[in-house]
Amino acid sequence: MQIFTCPFCGPRDEREFHFIAEAGKTRPDTLNQISDEDWAAYLHSHRNEKGHVREIWMHTTCGELFLLERDSVTMEVLGSTALREAGQ
Numbered sequence: 001m002q003i004f005t006c007p008f009c010g011p012r013d014e015r016e017f018h019f020i021a022e023a024g025k026t027r028p029d030t031l032n033q034i035s036d037e038d039w040a041a042y043l044h045s046h047r048n049e050k051g052h053v054r055e056i057w058m059h060t061t062c063g064e065l066f067l068l069e070r071d072s073v074t075m076e077v078l079g080s081t082a083l084r085e086a087g088q
């Protein structure tokens with residue numbers, strides 16, 4: 001079991017959280033036509049990097065989204081920040 005820290009509720013069991021997306025991923029401008037391939041890449045392709053990663057997670061208990069920074073190799077949690085403070 002891993003412990004994640006919700007910026008609003010504090011440390012909690014990882015089973016209370018849901019992965020949303022990699023941080024910094026820019027949604028394509030849907031006002032302009034984009035190809036099916038580009039839209040699929042936006043929805044389903046992930047960088048899946050090793051090491052320090054920044055991800056958006058939801059704490060399902062309180063429903064808040066936040067930025068979680070962790071090491072994807074060691075699984076160490078490096079920090080969590082409310083999205084409104086992280087500028088995401």
Ligand SMILES: [Zn+2]
Nearest residue numbers: 006009059062
């Ligand atoms: Zn919470």
